[in-house]
Amino acid sequence: xxxxxxxxxxxxxxxxxxxxxxxxxxxxxxxxxxxxxxxxxxxxxxxxxxxxxxxxxxxxxxxxxxxxxxxxxxxxxxxxxxxxxxxxxxxxxxxxxxxxxxxxxxxxxxxxxxxxxxxxxxxxxxxxxxxxxxxxxxxxxxxxxxxxxxxxxxxxxxxxxxxxxxxxxxxxxxxxxxxxxxxxxxxxxxxxxxxxxxxxxxxxxxxxxxxxxxxxxxxxxxxxxxxxxxxxxxxxxxxxxxxxxxxxxxxxxxxxxxxxxxxxxxxxxxxxxxxxxxxxxxxxxxxxxxxxxxxxxxxxxxxxxxxxxxxxxxxxxxxxxxxxxxxxxxxxxxxxxxxxxxxxxxxxxxxxxxxxxxxxxxxxxxxxxxxxxxxxxxxxxxxxxx
Numbered sequence: 001x002x003x004x005x006x007x008x009x010x011x012x013x014x015x016x017x018x019x020x021x022x023x024x025x026x027x028x029x030x031x032x033x034x035x036x037x038x039x040x041x042x043x044x045x046x047x048x049x050x051x052x053x054x055x056x057x058x059x060x061x062x063x064x065x066x067x068x069x070x071x072x073x074x075x076x077x078x079x080x081x082x083x084x085x086x087x088x089x090x091x092x093x094x095x096x097x098x099x100x101x102x103x104x105x106x107x108x109x110x111x112x113x114x115x116x117x118x119x120x121x122x123x124x125x126x127x128x129x130x131x132x133x134x135x136x137x138x139x140x141x142x143x144x145x146x147x148x149x150x151x152x153x154x155x156x157x158x159x160x161x162x163x164x165x166x167x168x169x170x171x172x173x174x175x176x177x178x179x180x181x182x183x184x185x186x187x188x189x190x191x192x193x194x195x196x197x198x199x200x201x202x203x204x205x206x207x208x209x210x211x212x213x214x215x216x217x218x219x220x221x222x223x224x225x226x227x228x229x230x231x232x233x234x235x236x237x238x239x240x241x242x243x244x245x246x247x248x249x250x251x252x253x254x255x256x257x258x259x260x261x262x263x264x265x266x267x268x269x270x271x272x273x274x275x276x277x278x279x280x281x282x283x284x285x286x287x288x289x290x291x292x293x294x295x296x297x298x299x300x301x302x303x304x305x306x307x308x309x310x311x312x313x314x315x316x317x318x319x320x321x322x323x324x325x326x327x328x329x330x331x332x333x334x335x336x337x338x339x340x341x342x343x344x345x346x347x348x349x350x351x352x353x354x355x356x357x358x359x360x361x362x363x364x365x366x367x368x369x370x371x372x373x374x375x376x377x378x379x380x381x382x383x384x385x386x
Contacts, residue, residue: 009307012300016319019291023194024326030197031333034251035169040155047158049077049150049213050131054111054123055141056083056373058091061175061260065144066094070101072150079106082127086110116229119373120209128225134217140210142259144173149253153213156252163215164247165239167207168255169196171335174342180263182349187270188257189334190327190350191357200251205243209235211255218247232370232377233276254334267360268371274364279379292357293323324350 053069055062069079081098083089089110098106109127116122124138135157137150149168157166171193172184199206212235219225222241228234243249278285289295297319301312327350337343368379 007307009303012296012303015290016296016300019296020322020326023198023291024323024330026201027194027197027330028326028333030201030251031193031330034197034200035254035334040152040159042151043155043158046075046151046154047135048133049074049135049137049154050133051077051079051137051139051150052124052127052131053079053081053139053141054083054120055081055088055094056085058088058094059260061258062141063093063097065141065258066097067100068144068146069139070098070104070106071147072104072145073147074150074154077104077150078132079104080109080127080131081106082109082111082124084111084123115226116231117377118229118232118234119375121225121229121234125225125229128216131216134215135213136216136219137213138209138211142257143170143211143255144258145211145255149255153211153252156250157213157215160248160250162247163218165207165242165249166213166252167239167249168211168252169193169334170208170210170255170257172257172259174335175258176260179345179349180261180266182345183263183353184257184259184261184266185335186331186346186349186353187266189331191353193330193334197251205236205239205249207235207239207249209238210257212238213252214242218242221245232372232379233280236276236280270360271364272370272372274360275368275370275379278364279368289358289361292361293320293354295358297323320354323354 051069051072053066055066066079066081081094088094089108094108098108107130109130111123111126113125114122115125128136135154137153139145153166153168157163160166170188172181172188174185175181196206196208219238222238222245228237231237239249274285274288277288290299297316300319301316304310304315305312331337331346337346370377370379
C-alpha cells in the first residue's frame with residue numbers, strides 16, 4: 001500500500017512538533033531578539049512625553065510604582081495621575097510622594113467625563129485631553145518601570161518609519177511571596193509570553209494595553225480615544241486599527257507588575273481575558289485548548305500508543321517534561337530564578353496553571369459576562385460590551 005492509515009494516529013504528534021516551533025522555539029528566539037538588544041545610542045533631541053497613569057487606590061505598592069515612574073531618566077515629561085476616587089484625589093500620602101520629585105512635573109486629575117462603557121478609558125480621558133504633548137505613554141498603576149524605560153520606548157518610537165505603537169511585555173514581579181504571586185509570575189513568563197513573543201516575531205498583532213506609547217495625532221487620525229470607549233478590549237482594537245493603517249507596532253522591553261492580589265483576583269482577570277479573546281477571535285479561541293500542554297499531551301499519548309508500541313503514560317511524561325523544560329528556559333531568560341524556594345513555588349504554580357487551563361477555558365465558554373473594575377459587562381457581537 002502507498003499509505004498506511006495507521007500513520008494518521010501520529011497527526012497529534014506532528015501537531016505537538018508544530019507547537020514546539022511556533023510557540024516555544026519562536027518565543028525563545030524573540031526573547032533574545034527583543035529583550036537582549038544592545039542599548040541604543042542616545043538621540044540628540046527627545047520629544048516631550050505625557051505619561052498617563054490611572055490610580056484607583058493609594059497604598060504602599062501603588063505609591064512605590066508611582067515613585068519609580070517619577071524617577072524616569074528623561075529630559076522632558078509630565079505625569080498625569082487620573083482617578084475617579086475623591087479619597088485618592090485628596091490623599092496626603094499621594095501629595096507627599098509627588099513632592100519628593102520636584103524635578104518631575106506631576107498633576108492629579110479628577111476624572112468625571114464618561115465617554116462609553118470602558119472604565120479605564122473613562123478614567124484616563126480627561127487627563128488625555130489635558131496632556132500637553134503629542135507623545136502619550138499609558139502606563140498602568142501596577143507597573144514599576146526602571147529609570148530608563150521611557151527613554152528606551154521613545155528611542156524605539158522615534159526609529160519607526162511612521163509613528164505607531166511601542167509596547168512592553170508584561171511580567172509579574174516576585175512581590176508578596178504568595179501563591180497568587182507565583183501563579184501570576186508563571187502565567188506571564190510562560191503561556192502569556194509564548195504567545196506575545198511569537199506574535200511579535202511573526203509580525204502579528206498582540207498588544208497588552210498596560211504599557212503603550214503612541215502619538216496622539218496618529219490615534220486621532222484613527223478616530224481618537226472616544227471611538228474605542230464602547231469596547232472592553234480597547235488595547236487590541238486600537239492596535240488592530242494601527243496595524244490596518246500601516247502604522248508599525250514595536251515590542252520594546254519588559255514591564256514589571258507590582259500588584260497586591262489574591263487568587264480570586266488572579267482567576268477573574270484570566271477569565272476576563274479568555275472571554276474577551278473568545279469574543280474577539282472566536283476561531284482562534286476555539287483552537288486555544290489545543291495549544292495547552294495537558295490536553296495536547298493526553299491526545300498525543302493516546303494516539304501515539306495506537307501507532308507505536310509505547311505506553312501512553314511514557315509519551316505523556318516525555319511530552320510534559322519537554323514542555324516544562326522549554327518554559328523553564330523562557331522563564332529563566334525573562335525572570336531569572338536564583339533560589340530553591342523560588343523553584344519549588346514556581347514549579348507548583350506551573351503545574352497548577354497547566355492542569356487548570358482547560359477548566360478556565362470551559363468556564364469562559366459557559367457565560368458571556370466579564371467582571372472588571374467593580375463592574376459587570378455582557379459581551380455582545382461587534383466586539384462591544386454593554
